[in-house]
Amino acid sequence: MSHPEPRPLTLSARGPLRGTVTVPGDKSISHRSLMFSALAVGESRIEGLLEGEDVLATAAAMRAMGADVTRDEDGVWRVHGVGVGGLLQPQAALDMGNSGTSTRLLMGLVASHPITATFTGDGSLSGRPMGRVIEPLSRMGADITASPGGRLPLMVRGLNPAVPIEYTLPVASAQVKSAVLLAGLNTPGITRVIEPVPTRDHSERMLRGFGADLRIEDGADGKIISITGEAELKPQHIVVPGDPSSAGFWMVAASIVPGSEILIRNVCMNPTRAGLITALKLMGADISEIDAREMGGEAVADLRVRHAPLSAIEVPPALAPSMIDEYPILFVAAAFAQGRTVARGAHELRVKESDRIATMRIALEAAGVSTIEHEDGLTIEGSGGELLPGAAHIASKLDHRIAMSMAIAGLGARRAITIDDVSPVATSYPGFFGVMESLLVA
Numbered sequence: 517m518s519h520p521e522p523r524p525l526t527l528s529a530r531g532p533l534r535g536t537v538t539v540p541g542d543k544s545i546s547h548r549s550l551m552f553s554a555l556a557v558g559e560s561r562i563e564g565l566l567e568g569e570d571v572l573a574t575a576a577a578m579r580a581m582g583a584d585v586t587r588d589e590d591g592v593w594r595v596h597g598v599g600v601g602g603l604l605q606p607q608a609a610l611d612m613g614n615s616g617t618s619t620r621l622l623m624g625l626v627a628s629h630p631i632t633a634t635f636t637g638d639g640s641l642s643g644r645p646m647g648r649v650i651e652p653l654s655r656m657g658a659d660i661t662a663s664p665g666g667r668l669p670l671m672v673r674g675l676n677p678a679v680p681i682e683y684t685l686p687v688a689s690a691q692v693k694s695a696v697l698l699a700g701l702n703t704p705g706i707t708r709v710i711e712p713v714p715t716r717d718h719s720e721r722m723l724r725g726f727g728a729d730l731r732i733e734d735g736a737d738g739k740i741i742s743i744t745g746e747a748e749l750k751p752q753h754i755v756v757p758g759d760p761s762s763a764g765f766w767m768v769a770a771s772i773v774p775g776s777e778i779l780i781r782n783v784c785m786n787p788t789r790a791g792l793i794t795a796l797k798l799m800g801a802d803i804s805e806i807d808a809r810e811m812g813g814e815a816v817a818d819l820r821v822r823h824a825p826l827s828a829i830e831v832p833p834a835l836a837p838s839m840i841d842e843y844p845i846l847f848v849a850a851a852f853a854q855g856r857t858v859a860r861g862a863h864e865l866r867v868k869e870s871d872r873i874a875t876m877r878i879a880l881e882a883a884g885v886s887t888i889e890h891e892d893g894l895t896i897e898g899s900g901g902e903l904l905p906g907a908a909h910i911a912s913k914l915d916h917r918i919a920m921s922m923a924i925a926g927l928g929a930r931r932a933i934t935i936d937d938v939s940p941v942a943t944s945y946p947g948f949f950g951v952m953e954s955l956l957v958a
């Protein structure tokens with residue numbers, strides 16, 4: 517899943533966005549749909565799966581470990597699972613491409629199966645820290661040999677039976693939480709994760725939906741999540757709701773470009789994912805929820821977004837886990853607000869597909885925005901609704917969210933913004949530029 521040919525793109529202001537967009541399926545839920553279906557006994561069906569490269573890496577890995585994963589012509593995916601405990605030894609290294617979620621969650625699965633798997637990835641993923649999952653999974657008995665600094669390529673030799681642990685998350689990470697819970701699925705006894713700061717809870721919701729014995733209690737140090745091992749998962753029919761992280765780009769685009777009015781359909785409104793909407797509303801964005809409903813155990817709504825003048829805020833650090841992937845596009849919103857926006861408490865941005873604090877600081881400065889870089893965030897001087905000067909060359913650094921965020925910034929730039937490589941967009945939102953065109957001409 518490497519992109520040998522960089523795909524540059526040049527954008528500048530083109531007028532308002534109008535029309536309706538249905539964003540693709542949620543990436544986190546799509547990964548988990550494939551993984552849990554592959555561990556159920558029988559056939560699961562998945563509608564609305566995100567067909568981005570990250571999720572396709574998960575599908576390929578589940579196939580390599582014995583599951584039968586196919587796609588019907590109508591876009592419905594069918595998975596015949598092997599059952600918890602039934603994963604097979606993959607015959608070759610698992611190429612995780614650009615995907616941290618695939619890597620960390622699958623390391624958890626392998627850790628308690630009697631198999632050995634090697635994980636590889638692209639240049640971005642190979643720079644990301646895996647020590648955060650190596651540590652708890654090693655405590656459960658897995659034997660993990662990693663490249664220096666706890667990086668990829670690495671090899672996980674699972675232990676079966678593994679040892680159940682009680683693990684307090686040292687970092688607010690749904691990937692670490694999920695890795696331990698997934699290892700616990702095939703571990704005799706009860707595996708516990710204590711979560712001091714709430715993070716996205718799709719694993720918990722979906723594991724319960726698949727029939728796992730998973731309990732959640734409030735403890736003195738946070739939520740206590742207990743999973744009873746040697747679980748039997750029952751196949752499901754899953755309808756994946758739209759990805760709020762993908763919706764975020766259009767929320768900000770419509771907010772910053774005068775005359776815009778759009779409807780974004782089917783957006784997952786899980787509160788552990790809704791931080792960007794809260795932050796944008798604090799800035800004065802005109803976002804209304806229409807037809808709030810439930811879809812497969814998740815809250816969903818349509819969102820009407822109209823252009824509105826934005827005001828700078830101090831972004832509440834408590835929102836960070838519920839909008840962690842949305843900071844790059846929030847920084848773009850801040851670049852158009854009236855006043856100085858301060859976003860702190862988001863140190864985790866340093867270890868995403870790129871260092872999203874440094875990459876966005878450099879990108880925004882190049883486009884004519886004044887910023888101050890902090891260890892854990894950015895201060896951004898907004899234009900007060902004026903077009904950005906632009907005339908910038910931006911490095912997307914193998915980071916899909918940087919490429920999409922700076923493309924949206926381009927829609928508010930007087931002179932062109934050129935992004936050196938937008939091919940990483942395919943990891944999470946393959947149709948992004950087609951949707952942009954349709955909203956600009958509607």
Ligand SMILES: O=C(O)C1=C[C@@H](OP(=O)(O)O)[C@@H](O)[C@H](O)C1
Nearest residue numbers: 544617688689690691692840841
């Ligand atoms: O569990 C998940 O699906 C994800 C968790 C988050 O990562 P962390 O767990 O590293 O915060 C997020 O950034 C990532 O895009 C998806």
Ligand SMILES: C=C(OP(=O)(O)O)C(=O)O
Nearest residue numbers: 614615616617618841868
């Ligand atoms: C951080 C992200 O994904 P992952 O960790 O799965 O690579 C993301 O999609 O912004």
